[in-house]
Amino acid sequence: MAKKVIVIGSGFSGLATASCLAQGGFDVTVLEKNDAPGGRARKFEAEGFTFDMGPSWYWMPDVFEDYFNRFGKKTADYYDLVRLDPSYRIFFGKKDEMNVPAGVEALCQMFEQVEPGSSKKLRNFLSEAKYKYEVGMGEFVRKPSLSLWEFADLRILASMFRLQMFSSLSSHVRSLFTNKKLIELLEFPVLFLGATPENTPAMYSLMNYADMALGTWYPMGGMTKIIEGMVSLAMELGVKIRLGEEVKQIYAPNGHATKVVTTKGQYAADVVVGGADYHHVEQNLLDEPQRQYTKKYWDKRVMAPSSLLFYLGVNKRLKGLLHHNLFFDKNFKQHAVEIYESPAWPTNPLFYVCAPSVTDASVAPEGCENLFVLIPWPPTCKIQRSFVRNISIS
Ligand SMILES: Cc1cc2nc3c(=O)[nH]c(=O)nc-3n(C[C@H](O)[C@H](O)[C@H](O)COP(=O)(O)OP(=O)(O)OC[C@H]3O[C@@H](n4cnc5c(N)ncnc54)[C@H](O)[C@@H]3O)c2cc1C
Numbered sequence: 001m002a003k004k005v006i007v008i009g010s011g012f013s014g015l016a017t018a019s020c021l022a023q024g025g026f027d028v029t030v031l032e033k034n035d036a037p038g039g040r041a042r043k044f045e046a047e048g049f050t051f052d053m054g055p056s057w058y059w060m061p062d063v064f065e066d067y068f069n070r071f072g073k074k075t076a077d078y079y080d081l082v083r084l085d086p087s088y089r090i091f092f093g094k095k096d097e098m099n100v101p102a103g104v105e106a107l108c109q110m111f112e113q114v115e116p117g118s119s120k121k122l123r124n125f126l127s128e129a130k131y132k133y134e135v136g137m138g139e140f141v142r143k144p145s146l147s148l149w150e151f152a153d154l155r156i157l158a159s160m161f162r163l164q165m166f167s168s169l170s171s172h173v174r175s176l177f178t179n180k181k182l183i184e185l186l187e188f189p190v191l192f193l194g195a196t197p198e199n200t201p202a203m204y205s206l207m208n209y210a211d212m213a214l215g216t217w218y219p220m221g222g223m224t225k226i227i228e229g230m231v232s233l234a235m236e237l238g239v240k241i242r243l244g245e246e247v248k249q250i251y252a253p254n255g256h257a258t259k260v261v262t263t264k265g266q267y268a269a270d271v272v273v274g275g276a277d278y279h280h281v282e283q284n285l286l287d288e289p290q291r292q293y294t295k296k297y298w299d300k301r302v303m304a305p306s307s308l309l310f311y312l313g314v315n316k317r318l319k320g321l322l323h324h325n326l327f328f329d330k331n332f333k334q335h336a337v338e339i340y341e342s343p344a345w346p347t348n349p350l351f352y353v354c355a356p357s358v359t360d361a362s363v364a365p366e367g368c369e370n371l372f373v374l375i376p377w378p379p380t381c382k383i384q385r386s387f388v389r390n391i392s393i394s
Pocket of ligand 1: 008009010011012013014031032033034037038039040041053054055056057058059245246247248275276277280307309374
């Protein structure tokens with residue numbers, strides 16, 4: 001009889017795990033506390049608008065393609081991808097904007113115009129970044145990370161220096177380019193990783209390769225289309241998905257199969273996979289003796305930044321916005337200090353606006369704009385007062 005697996009959570013990780021295990025012959029059930037699948041990538045619908053609640057940047061299309069290929073499928077079986085060109089727009093100030101074009105050739109031309117001589121440096125920078133992407137995604141990411149010994153491979157150790165594990169992305173970028181705007185453009189992708197360019201190893205210029213060489217894509221209908229594709233693949237493979245069912249406890253009575261207690265009942269399982277946040281599964285669902293880390297350990301962890309999000313349905317079309325818009329019109333140094341070093345109410349926050357209705361008419365009623373606004377926020381600072389942040393779009 002097939003072994004029974006319970007997967008907690010129907011985000012990208014839970015759905016991907018469930019499909020891989022079902023393909024391997026396991027009897028898989030996904031338990032999801034929300035009434036809809038997708039986790040942080042679920043959607044919110046109101047008055048004709050469809051908002052992606054979390055992710056909006058589709059980078060590294062090869063990763064998604066590889067995933068569906070494992071099952072003899074392709075992304076096009078589930079959703080239509082379009083490449084955005086320009087990839088995004090950066091606002092540096094009033095009437096001071098930069099459109100970041102798609103494709104390395106167009107980027108080189110833009111770099112050359114902004115800083116003469118920089119296109120050759122960009123090509124070298126991207127060729128190193130390509131190596132880092134191939135090693136990082138091909139070797140590091142695919143290891144289970146159960147032990148440091150997994151990385152004790154001469155080829156990987158030798159590559160540590162070429163990967164620039166020991167210098168910062170900020171100093172790497174600044175050693176090649178002097179123009180402030182080009183520096184900000186090259187430093188921005190690592191902000192997705194939750195740290196500042198000064199505190200991120202130069203290895204992560206692999207993110208620049210993802211941005212500039214592999215491109216910014218969009219699944220028509222919204223990011224939620226990826227989740228819909230993953231759900232339908234999982235169901236084709238026989239995975240059972242139970243929505244609106246929260247796991248409350250995982251325990252293993254002596255000599256008996258593991259039990260998973262939920263808001264609706266109880267399951268016996270041979271294997272339980274936590275696809276929800278590690279901290280939550282370990283500290284809230286497991287009994288103390290089964291936990292790997294103590295509360296004290298978790299209390300000392302440095303949290304990645306949080307964010308303040310707005311889902312705005314606007315009753316007219318807006319001029320001056322592209323699909324992705326980064327507002328770097330204030331000093332990032334101060335915002336970074338207020339997020340990372342001395343968490344505080346951001347004085348003059350930088351922010352990001354996604355306007356998917358610029359590309360996709362299906363996410364807003366006719367003549368309206370769908371806006372998603374994200375302000376990076378210190379994880380410990382509660383939203384408790386109103387604030388005004390003026391912006392100008394030419
Ligand atoms: C605002 C925001 C913007 C982002 N932007 C991007 C982007 O542009 N591009 C990008 O690539 N990534 C982006 N990310 C990151 C990306 O969304 C996440 O890495 C990804 O969605 C995480 O998937 P996951 O499956 O690991 O976790 P989750 O999506 O959190 O899934 C965990 C699931 O477990 C469920 N769950 C939790 N506890 C229980 C329980 N006890 N019982 C049952 N179910 C439970 C939750 O409801 C949830 O559905 C963004 C994230 C956020 C929050």
